Structure formats: C-alpha cells, structure tokens
Amino acid sequence: MLPDWNEIIRTRYQKAERMRAENIEPFVHRWNPTHSTQAVKANADALIASKEKVRVAGRIIALRMMGKAAFFHIKDETGPLQCYVKIDAVPEHAFRILKTYTDVGDIVGVQGEVFVTRTGELTVLADNYEILAKSMRPLPEKWHGLRDQETRYRQRYVDLIVNDHVRATFVKRSKIVASMRQYLTELGYLEVETPMMHPICGGANARPFKTHHNALGIDLYLRIAPELYLKRLMVGGFEKIFEINRNFRNEGISTRHNPEFTMLELYTAYWDYRDTMDLTEKTIREVAQRVFGTTKFVFEDQEFDLGPEFPRVTYLDAIRKFVPGAEHLDLRWDDPPEVTKKKIAPFFTPEFDGPTYQIIIDMFETLVEPQLTGPIFITEFAKAVSPLAKSKPADPLVAERFELYIGGMEIANGYSELNDPQEQYLRFKEQVEARERGDEEAQQMDEDYIRALEYGMPPASGLGIGIDRLVMVLTNSPSIRDVILFPLLKPEQPRGDEDEHGEEQAPAKES
RNA sequence: GGGCGUGUAGCUCAGCGGUAGAGCAGCGGACUUUUAAUCCGUUGGUCGAAGGUUCGAUUCCUUCCACGCUCACCA
Numbered sequence: 027m028l029p030d031w032n033e034i035i036r037t038r039y040q041k042a043e044r045m046r047a048e049n050i051e052p053f054v055h056r057w058n059p060t061h062s063t064q065a066v067k068a069n070a071d072a073l074i075a076s077k078e079k080v081r082v083a084g085r086i087i088a089l090r091m092m093g094k095a096a097f098f099h100i101k102d103e104t105g106p107l108q109c110y111v112k113i114d115a116v117p118e119h120a121f122r123i124l125k126t127y128t129d130v131g132d133i134v135g136v137q138g139e140v141f142v143t144r145t146g147e148l149t150v151l152a153d154n155y156e157i158l159a160k161s162m163r164p165l166p167e168k169w170h171g172l173r174d175q176e177t178r179y180r181q182r183y184v185d186l187i188v189n190d191h192v193r194a195t196f197v198k199r200s201k202i203v204a205s206m207r208q209y210l211t212e213l214g215y216l217e218v219e220t221p222m223m224h225p226i227c228g229g230a231n232a233r234p235f236k237t238h239h240n241a242l243g244i245d246l247y248l249r250i251a252p253e254l255y256l257k258r259l260m261v262g263g264f265e266k267i268f269e270i271n272r273n274f275r276n277e278g279i280s281t282r283h284n285p286e287f288t289m290l291e292l293y294t295a296y297w298d299y300r301d302t303m304d305l306t307e308k309t310i311r312e313v314a315q316r317v318f319g320t321t322k323f324v325f326e327d328q329e330f331d332l333g334p335e336f337p338r339v340t341y342l343d344a345i346r347k348f349v350p351g352a353e354h355l356d357l358r359w360d361d362p363p364e365v366t367k368k369k370i371a372p373f374f375t376p377e378f379d380g381p382t383y384q385i386i387i388d389m390f391e392t393l394v395e396p397q398l399t400g401p402i403f404i405t406e407f408a409k410a411v412s413p414l415a416k417s418k419p420a421d422p423l424v425a426e427r428f429e430l431y432i433g434g435m436e437i438a439n440g441y442s443e444l445n446d447p448q449e450q451y452l453r454f455k456e457q458v459e460a461r462e463r464g465d466e467e468a469q470q471m472d473e474d475y476i477r478a479l480e481y482g483m484p485p486a487s488g489l490g491i492g493i494d495r496l497v498m499v500l501t502n503s504p505s506i507r508d509v510i511l512f513p514l515l516k517p518e519q520p521r522g523d524e525d526e527h528g529e530e531q532a533p534a535k536e537s
Numbered sequence: 538g539g540g541c542g543u544g545u546a547g548c549u550c551a552g553c554g555g556u557a558g559a560g561c562a563g564c565g566g567a568c569u570u571u572u573a574a575u576c577c578g579u580u581g582g583u584c585g586a587a588g589g590u591u592c593g594a595u596u597c598c599u600u601c602c603a604c605g606c607u608c609a610c611c612a
Contacts, residue, residue, distance in 0.1 A: 033581055034547055034563050088572075095569035112569050130562075144570045167548035167561050169573060174548090176604045188548095232611070277611050278538090287612070377609095429612095436612060467611080492612050505605095516603070 038162045041127050045160070050123060052160035057135045059083045064104030066140060070148050073140040082107060082150060083135045083158060085187065086128065088168060096124055097149075100134060108149040109136045120155040130168075131161030179513055192508075198317060199497045199509055203270060205316045206290060206493075209309060215266045215292065220255035222248060222272070228475070229253030229414070231467040232275040235285075248274035252291050253414065253488065254475045257443060260293055260486050261478045268292035270493065281505040282435060285514050288493040297487040298416075298442040299426045303403055306430055306438050306489055307336045310401070314500060325433040325499040328399045336430070340406040341390065348394045349373050357386060359408060359423040383408035383423075398431035407441075413453040413469060415441035430491075433499040440489035447479035 042052040060081045066073065073080060084100035084107070095112035113121045115138075128134070138152040166172040171188045178185040178192075185192050207217065225244065227234040229251030237246050252269050259267055270290045279285065294302065311332045314321050321333035339347060342357050349355070352373055357366065359382060366382045367375075374389045387408065398404070405428045409417045412425035427441035444450050454476070460468035497509040507513040 032547060032563095037563070090571050090574050091568090092571070092574080093568040095571085097571045097574080099572080108572075110570070114569080143572090145572075147570095147572075149570085164547045164562055169561065170549040172548075174544090174604085176544095177548095179604090230612085273612085275611070278609080280611090281606085283611065289612080439612075490612080495612070 034164050035162055038129060038160065041129075042160050042162070045123075045127055045157075050119070050127070050157075052127075052157060054156070054158050057081075057083055057156075057158050059102075059135070062104040063100070063102050063107035066107055066150070067105075067148060070140060074142065077139050079137060079153070080140060080150060081135065081137045082109070083133065085133050085161075086130050087165070089128065089130050091125065100136065108143070108147050109138075109152055109155075110143070110149050111136075111152040111155050116152055116155055120152075123157055124155055127160075128157060129161060129164075131163070131165045132157050133159040133161070176515070179507055179515055182511055195497075195501045195503060195509060196511060198501050201317045202313055202497055202500060203288075203493060205313050206309065207270065209312050209316070210268050210292065213266070213305075215268045215294075216264060218256070218259060218264070218267050218269055219271065220249075220252045220259075220269060222274075224249050226470050226472050228469045228472050229255075230273075230275075231411075231413075231469060233277055233466050235274050235276045250275050251289070251490070253490075254472055256291055256293050256488070257483060257486070258475065258478045260295060260443075261481055261483045264293075265295035265484070266293070279514065281507070282495065282498075284494065284506050284510050287506070287510075290491040290493055291488065292490075293443070293486055293488045295484040295486045298485065299405075299428055299440055299487050302440045302487040302489045303336075303338065303405075303428050303430075306440065306491070307401075307403075310430075310438075310491075310496070318500065323500060323502070325502050326504055328433060330399055330401060330432060330499075332401055336401040336403055338403040338405055338428070341386070341404055341408075342406070344394050344398075344402075344404050345386070345390055348397050349389075359383060359386070359421075381410070383410045387411065395431065395436075396434045398434055400430070400432040400434075400437075402431050403428045404431060412441060413457055414444055414450075416444050432496075435495050435499070436492070437495050437499065438489060438491040440487060443483070443486045443488050445479055445483040445485065447476050450479055451476050 045052045058081065060079075061069075063082055063084060066080055066082060082100065082102070084102035087099050087101045087106065089098040090096060095110070097108060097110050099106045099108050101107075111121065111124055135156050135158050136150050136152050137154040138150045141149055141151050143149050166184065166188050172178055172184055178189070186196075211217070223237065223239075223246040225246055227247035227250050229249070230253065232250040234247040234250050237248060238244070239246055251273055252271065256267060256269060268290060270288065272286050273289050274286050276285065277283065292305075294305070311321060314323070314332050322329065322331050345357065346352050346355055355369060355373070357369060361369070361382055363380065363382050363385060366385050370385070370389055374393060376385045376388045380388075406418070406421075406424045407415075407427040407429070409415070409423050409425045412427050415425040415427045418424045418426055425441060428439070429436050430438035444453070454469065454471045457469040458471050461470070494506050494509050497503070498506060501509065503509050
C-alpha cells in the first residue's frame with residue numbers, strides 16, 4: 027500500500043474487499059472478447075440485424091448510473107463504445123456489481139446484442155456484465171483531462187489512458203520505425219545488434235555514462251554511438267547493414283535532447299556520402315508516404331514537403347544564402363581566425379576565441395540552423411570536427427560529410443567513411459590531444475578499431491538518423507519528451523511520513 | 538549551470554496578510570434510452586518543503602525541491 031492513500035482510494039480498496047467477501051473476484055484471470063470496439067462499429071449493420079452476441083472489454087471512461095439502468099462508455103485499444111445495462115436484462119448479481127462496486131476506471135467485460143439508442147449511438151445492450159480488473163485510483167477529471175506536464179511524463183500510463191492524441195503519436199512512432207526497418211530490409215540491408223557497453227567509448231564526440239562490471243572488475247561506458255562496431259562489421263564482410271537502437275549521452279536535457287535517444291545507423295559498402303544522401307532522402311520520403319500517405323507536413327507552424335528533391339548546399343554556401351547581406355562573403359576554412367573574424371564582423375561576433383572552423387560553426391549554428399525548415403542537406407563540413415570521415419581530395423580541410431535539416435533541427439548525419447588506418451590513427455591522436463587539453467567530448471584511441479581497419483575496410487558510407495527528432499517533425503511534437511514514452515526525469519521525492527522531522531532530510535547535494 | 542515562470546482537494550483551477558473556495562470525481566438518496574445525464578444532501582486540504590518578517594502568512598521575504606519555457610553544451 028502506498029502512503030498517499032486518500033479517501034477515494036481507501037473506499038475503492040474496501041470495495042474490492044467487499045467483493046471478495048461476496049465471492050466476486052475483483053481481478054479475474056481470463057476473459058475472451060469476441061470483438062474490439064472498432065470491430066463492433068465496423069460490423070454494426072450485420073451485428074444489429076443478426077442479433078449476434080458480442081463480448082467486448084475495456085476501461086470505463088464515463089458512467090451514467092440511473093437507478094435501475096446505466097449507460098457507460100468503455101474504451102479499448104481501438105476506441106470507445108457505449109454500453110447499456112438495465113436491471114431486468116442481466117443477472118441480479120451482475121447489476122449489483124455494476125451499481126455497488128463499479129467505478130470509472132474499472133476494466134470490465136460486457137456481453138450482449140448490438141443496437142442503436144434513441145439518440146442514434148451504437149450501443150451494446152448487456153445481458154451480462156462483470157468487472158475484470160478493479161481500478162483503485164481515480165482517473166483525471168473528465169473535461170480537462172490531465173494537463174500537468176510533469177504528471178504526464180512521470181505517469182505516462184495515465185497520460186495514455188486519457189489523452190488520445192498521445193496514444194496516436196506513439197502509434198505513429200512505432201509505425202515509422204517499423205516501416206523504416208521494412209524498407210531498408212527490402213533494399214537488402216541486414217539489421218544487426220552491437221554492444222551497448224563499451225570498454226572504450228567512441229564513434230561520436232560526447233560525454234558518456236560510466237558503469238561497472240563486477241565480475242570482470244572493469245569500468246564500461248554506455249555507448250554514445252555504435253559506429254565503430256558497425257564499421258568493424260564492414261571489415262568482416264557485411265556490405266549493407268543497419269542498427270536501430272539507443273545511444274546514451276551524458277549531457278544536458280532539453281526539448282530536443284534526451285540522455286538516451288534512438289538512432290538509425292546504417293552503412294553501405296562501395297558508396298560515398300552522395301549515395302548515402304540519395305538513400306536518406308528516399309528512405310525518409312518513403313517512410314512518410316507509407317505511414318502518413320503524404321509528403322507534406324507541418325512542424326511548429328512551418329510547412330515542409332518531403333516530396334521534391336532535397337536541396338544540397340555546402341556549409342559555406344548556406345551561410346552566404348541564409349545570412350542576409352552575406353551573398354559575397356568569402357569564407358575560407360584555411361583563413362587564420364583573425365581574418366575570419368574580420369570578414370564576418372558585419373554579421374556576427376563570436377563569443378569566444380577559437381580556431382577558424384569553430385568561429386564558422388558558431389556563426390552557422392546561430393544564424394543559419396534555425397532557418398533550415400528544410401528538408402535540406404548541408405554538405406562539406408570542417409574536417410576538424412569529423413574525425414571518422416574521409417576528407418575531400420581537392421580540399422583537405424573539408425570532410426565528405428552531410429547533415430540533413432528539417433524544422434531547424436539536425437535530423438541526420440552521414441559521411442564517406444575514413445578507412446585508411448594510418449590516417450585514422452593520426453586523427454585519433456588529435457582527439458586524444460584535445461582530450462588532454464580538457465575537451466571531455468573528444469574521442470579516445472581505439473587500437474582494436476585501427477587493427478580492424480588494417481585488415482581492410484571497403485570504401486563505404488554511413489548514416490545516422492535521429493529517430494526521435496524525425497518522429498517530432500512528422501508528428502508535429504514540439505518536445506522530444508512528447509515522442510519518448512518515458513523521458514528521463516529526476517526521481518520523485520520520497521513521500522511524506524518517513525522523513526518528517528530531524529536534521530536534514532535529503533542531503534542537499536549539488537555544489 | 539544562468540534567466541523567466543509554475544507548484545492550493547484525486548483531477549482542472551480560483552483566492553493572495555485575518556485561519557481555504559468552485560467544478561468534476563467521491564460518499565448517501567431519487568431516477569429503466571443517457572451521453573458534460575439530471576435532481577437533493579454531503580465528505581475531503583500539513584495551500585511543494587524549511588526558515589524568516591508579522592499580533593497573525595496559502596498570501597510578503599530567503600533558501601531548498603520538482604516541473605515547464607529559454608540560453609549555454611550537444612544529436
């Protein structure tokens with residue numbers, strides 16, 4: 027029993043006890059419905075004509091008790107349906123269960139014929155009725171529902187009971203993931219699973235979560251990306267693989283960031299980043315078409331269309347294109363920082379000193395990214411921030427890399443994979459040096475990965491799609507927490523009673 | 538981590554220096570085609586937590602906790 031019992035909850039527990047005293051089980055073991063509520067509606071005419079008995083089950087979401095009869099709505103996974111119970115049409119004990127023991131929220135089973143009421147609503151006229159599972163807690167208020175965001179996220183089960191659009195969003199999410207899986211499988215990609223616990227964390231620049239294995243006596247990291255393992259599989263001879271799974275990053279939480287998030291990561295042998303852009307575009311368009319039957323969407327009042335070819339604009343061109351007045355801005359990755367600062371002075375002043383690529387990235391993220399309603403591919407990123415990507419032969423400071431933007435958010439990221447073990451070794455060393463200078467997000471040296479590359483990895487290109495963000499833009503959800511069933515929250519405070527008096531209750535942590 | 542905001546009954550919300558209110562839900566009663574069912578009666582609150590100011594604090598102040606928005610870091 028929980029300590030926060032109130033009178034309503036106590037009353038309901040007492041009802042269950044009284045039911046048991048009458049040999050009525052408040053939590054039955056089994057019940058078989060013949061129809062979902064949707065199936066009743068779909069076959070209404072035939073069911074009314076045949077007077078066939080149906081058995082439906084669901085949660086009572088509204089109850090109108092009228093002395094010797096009652097109307098109520100049940101809701102199952104497929105939707106609501108009205109039921110009607112009157113005293114002379116059901117066994118005596120069934121009516122007693124309804125009148126004495128039933129509350130809104132109970133999960134019940136109803137058997138009977140289908141008819142249409144005087145006001146025209148399809149209804150099951152019960153000839154039998156029982157409670158299948160007693161509900162002990164009252165549901166939120168029936169007009170306004172559950173609004174409090176915190177409660178919605180913490181008690182998602184309640185949110186799902188009362189907010190139909192929430193359920194619909196998660197059904198869409200499931201279909202998006204399923205159709206993506208199916209489409210890629212149709213194209214010949216093999217789904218694989220690689221470790222979540224990494225002795226060395228790599229594949230992205232991010233701070234990891236640390237954990238510990240007792241028997242081995244070693245620390246491990248929750249993966250920040252599966253990239254290095256998937257590319258080991260390319261060395262092993264797989265040519266088209268993908269993984270849809272969780273990544274964990276020990277960083278801030280926001281409307282666009284959850285510490286664990288779902289990524290599609292995919293690799294194709296013999297391709298470069300341009301081929302992967304083609305695939306990214308086709309996959310997202312195809313998923314939208316299969317799940318929603320359209321390519322036109324609205325995200326936060328911005329319309330976008332996945333139908334037409336996605337434009338491809340280089341990083342520096344995007345700055346020229348989207349920053350007003352910057353049409354002729356001649357930025358160069360090999361300019362010294364002071365020169366770059368002088369060139370961009372009319373448009374942007376970086377907050378911190380740093381190398382040229384950081385100044386340009388800062389400007390891009392501040393002035394360009396929010397405007398990228400998209401869909402649009404931004405290409406040719408700084409090599410310095412792409413330690414696992416091949417650089418462009420003609421432009422050694424630039425990586426063959428793209429990011430896809432929709433709704434002002436980075437949705438996907440891909441590149442031509444660096445497969446030269448010697449260069450990869452040097453790039454790792456640069457990362458290690460950055461790490462030693464205090465960059466906690468820089469990568470570690472992964473010698474086994476270098477060893478794998480030394481056996482030879484075919485030319486290949488990889489892709490990562492942020493599934494949560496893709497679902498956000500396709501379902502017009504403004505917060506990532508609206509597309510993650512159980513987003514990470516701080517734990518609830520231990521309740522009342524136990525820690526009333528005394529010095530400090532919960533030690534005030536935080537420095 | 539910074540800024541802004543919110544926290545009052547199970548739920549949705551008023552109140553704001555003088556000891557707490559509504560609707561829904563609950564409980565008792567009436568009611569055999571209702572659908573925000575209706576009608577009569579009624580219970581329910583350490584007003585997020587701890588300190589302070591005050592004769593008196595839900596209200597003002599401080600600190601803390603949780604959440605939301607936002608900025609910074611990141612996908």
